Amino acid sequence: MSSEQFVQYLISGLTQGSIYALVGLGFTIIYAVTRIINFAQGEFVMLGGMLSFVLANSVGIPLVPALILSVLIAAAVGAIMYVLAIRPARRASVVSLIIITIGAAIFIRGIAGQIWGKDYVRPPYFTGEEPISFLGANIHPQALWIIGTTLVATIAVHLFLSYTMVGKALKACAINPSAASLVGINTRTMGLIAFVLAAITGAIGGVVMAPLTITSYGVGIMVALKGFVAASIGGFRSPIAAVIGGILLGIIEAFAVAINWGPFTSDYKDAIALIVLLLILLIRSGKLAEEERTG
Amino acid sequence: MSESVILETKGLTKAFGGLVAVDKVDLSIEAGKITAIIGPNGAGKTTLFNLITGVYPVSSGQIYFQGGLLNNVPAHKRASMGIVRTFQHVHLFGNMTVLENVMSGRHPRSSYGFFEAALRLPKARREEEAISLNAIKYLNLVGLGTHAEHDALSLPLGQQKLLAVARAMATEPRLILLDEPGAGLNTSEKRQLSDLIRNIREMGISVVLVEHDMPLVMGLAEWVIVLDSGQKIAEGTASQVQKDPKVIAAYLGEEVE
Amino acid sequence: MRNYLKYAVVLVLVAALLALGGISCSEEEVIKEGDTYKIGALFSVSGPYSPLGEPEKQTMEMMEARINEAGGINGHLLNIIVYDDESDTTKADILATRLIEQDKVLAIVGPTASGTSMSAVLVADDKHVPLVACAASEPIVNDEEGNEREWTFMTPQSSNQAARAIFGYLQEELNISKVAILTDKAGFGVLGVAALEAEAPKYGITIVAKQTFDNVNDKDMTPQLNIIENASPAAEAIICWGTSPGPAIITKNWHDKQMGIPLIQSHGSLSNTYLQLSGDAANGVMLPSGKFWVANQLTDDDPQKAVLLDYIADFEALYGQGKANTYGGHAYDALSMVTMALGEMENGLTISEARTDIRDYIQNITGFVGTGGTFNMSPENHHGLTDDALVMVQVVDGKWTWLE
């Protein structure tokens, strides 16, 4: 394939991958701190996108404040979800907790559908829609916004975890909850922070991707599944790994289409991504088993 | 090797990454005797058990059971060969009754599977009959006969430990490894335990126990092996090892704390 | 203790014997003067197909209210029972059965999607209840042997009709003979592929590239477009088959790539949502359309003009500017045919007789002008929509314009 097409596929993969990455990031943060797989993660993305549309187009707030407000509201929803649905169910099993998050997802989605209707919507582009030519490939400006934002968000999260008190406390919980609580870290507060953080990253993802990818009340579940795969490829351990997993997933899918031969076609790209996930899980199985025992 | 030796290790070594938990240990356990393995914390006693029962693969060296090489025998097969162990942290099956716990110990001594069970074929009923009869026998051996229908975890710790022994005995072992059976028991419970262990020995079963409680060990063990930081530093009769300067040195390290 | 079990076993045998009788529930209640007519409706109000199901449901509620305000049908008030199948085929089966056996409806309108329609169709056909589906696929009206099903009808234009409209235009107006197709992996797109492949040869058109997209997951179809660009022999036009949001994204990707070959969307993209989603990028895109979207451009002698303008006006008065779309129109056509049948029905029939009566009436409807086109039903044709129902339209400055 020609070089500019290679670039085209790469950019396309990066754009898709960035979205997966931001969702996977949220999955990982929550999982690391609370050992919960939060399938409501996609709903934060949905909220980000729908809210930015409603606020910017329907209510008519200027774009930037509208975006910020959307993220804040989503964060609030994340907090409420943790306090009302997750915290009371600490004694529940892995499975029960997964079901709770799915219940929450169904609930949030249903409410959104009731309030905003079932139709697909597209919030305004951040900066127009005239494609930018780059190494012979045409790139939509919004795609650059998506990739850029993901980069910034990832770095921000990384810095937050490594250089702030709260961040370090979160890390401590992730490594060893019981020890963390021994040294006086309130694991429940940490859980709350984790959910808010995850909601924020998710909503940011929703906000930047919605103009390009189009959104509706129902996009959450599929976004969640993809982000979940991304996080799994990243091993649910470090945020960075999750982001890499997401980008990888996006690029695999883009080039799976590009190869366009045998099973490597647009038909099977989802399956290919999942097979990669399984292989990674099985290769790392020994190590994972250890983690399960210790963690 | 002499017939009277039931278990033997040659240069047995286990390393976790850099840390060597068991270091070139040569043991030979006399058949039909009560042997105690003692040593300060982190001496590698439990790791030794885990190697003998196949929880961990050995890093190097050999384990022989009744003259046969044991290294590559999968853990679950060792029980039917006659090696069984109990755990420091009891590890009872919480989702079963006391009796069912012991019945599950009959697993290697029975054979019927899903199919026979599903249709309750005669074979299943016959074996099930035998299984429960045997289980009750071993339950009575440890004196828990009256608690058969209780939930395993509803018992006090002392009885839980006895139950664990009954479950292990139900597999009809030739060699039973007891990991700190005395820990957390009060004096009367300990007396009960020692009687039980002597009983088991009388049945011609070789007993190896890891124990911290010196009086208990000295009262029971006919042979004592001392480990320190993964190495065998001494062995002999109780009175011999007590006098051994290396042993005292090793323990002094502990008494201080 | 065994004997207790023996009792149970005996009971099972007894019941099994009874089962041999296979008692079937018969509707013998008679509909008297002034009774309300019960009509069932089954739509995907939630789940992936809800963007289609919602306006269908709204249309039903609008018409029910209108008819009852006007005193009902020959003094019979209309009671429309609407259920949400959640785009779930299992649920569609349960709810269709419920409408028939529990609610004892005279006829069923819907379901929304071809999948849910199939499970409902099999139930209706089995229990002899007329069903007018708002989805179009062959098996809804024809059984495996290709015979017309006795009890089921459908109102939307079929994918084959759309394909014929497109190919006809490509051949005559643009004399294009090589096309690439890019279709939704899910139901609607699959129908599209089948239709396109079946119709293309008849117009001497060859399909030089076939790509699919995942309507929920794919956020960028540039990779697929790249493949199409590289196809040899080169494609002279791209035909895309799907419902929102995929086609809108493709339109944008197509615009960003500046591929220089025309993009043709299917009738699945005929909605203001599509225009809103794809913005300026949509300009120049061509689609096969019912006259719905060009209603105001129709000449006054076109019988559909009045029907369409009325429906759109009524719907948007209730549910908001620019909300009316063809999906609601399908429900309108379906319910209209049912109510026409009810209008001609005399009193004193049992429920099962009434159902037969409605079926017989609908399958003999001719010249009924609906939002989708003119219907000429017959026992051999339970679709009845003629090809002239579809015209080609083009997006010009964000508006649908008729390519006469």
Added chain:
Amino acid sequence: MLAGLKSKWAYLAAAALLVFLILIPFDWFLGRYTTIMIFIGIHTIVTVGLCLLMGYTGQVSLGQAAFFGMGAYISAILSKTYDVNPWLAMLIAAVMTGAFAYIIGYPIFRLKGNYLAMATLGLGMIIYILFIQLAQFTGGPEGMSGIPYLSIGGFVFNTSFRRYFLVWFFCLAVLLISQNIVSSRAGRALRAVHGSESAAESIGINVTQFKVKVLVLSAVYASLAGSLFVHHLRFVSPQPFDFLASVKLVVMAVIGGLASIWGAIFGAGTTHILSDELLLRFGEWDVIIYGLILMLVMIFMPEGLFVKLKEVFERLRLRYRRRGAEP
């Protein structure tokens, strides 16, 4: 004959349940629920498998719908496309699905807990994608119709009244078989694996092998249910076997109390009656309320509604007893 039923009361209870089940489909009783009951029966069969796998052996599966779907599709394809006798097709489907479970079992059970959940979820989705993409066999996303009814000799199961008895015959058979298994040597082995894998190994239980065996069993159950499913609907499409379907199955198992065979009926029952009966009157809000109930049940009774109810019943009985005892 039947393990677990010890007292004569247990026998009477079983007989009563049986009589009730037999009467349901008659119009003068609860006939209008026949269709829902058919699906309850079908889902109960799958749920029992999940209970054995999750509740007794402690292994998570978020991909059970894949086995359900394999049974459905293999039955559909063989009996429709290749005119194989439906009963034979059903058998082949069960064998193939079981074999598939056996093959994936060994690698997948190198994983535990959450990672096992991820892997099973991934597998489930891969199978689902295959249902869509292998269109030349499966009919693709549009699915395939025209699947024949089951029949014995001349007796065709062509009314829901008849299919009701067919489904519940299989359902009860599966329940009895499972009841026998859990109270057997194999059942103890499974529970031992759940209780403590190292202890199980130490008394000679081949942990991995038993995990695989129970996975195979649950897969065979799911396959059987899938076959009954398609011969009832006579139409199959991928949608009933997607990720959400797997979740619904797990929900049924959890509500029924993971470690309780007969709870499965209750789990499948409440879930269906809730979403196909009670919630209908809430119109558009049904989905929202469903989500809410899901959360509440899991938060306040994570061990399942059925188990909770049993506790309450026990407590009441004891109080009653005590009253009786007082002079």
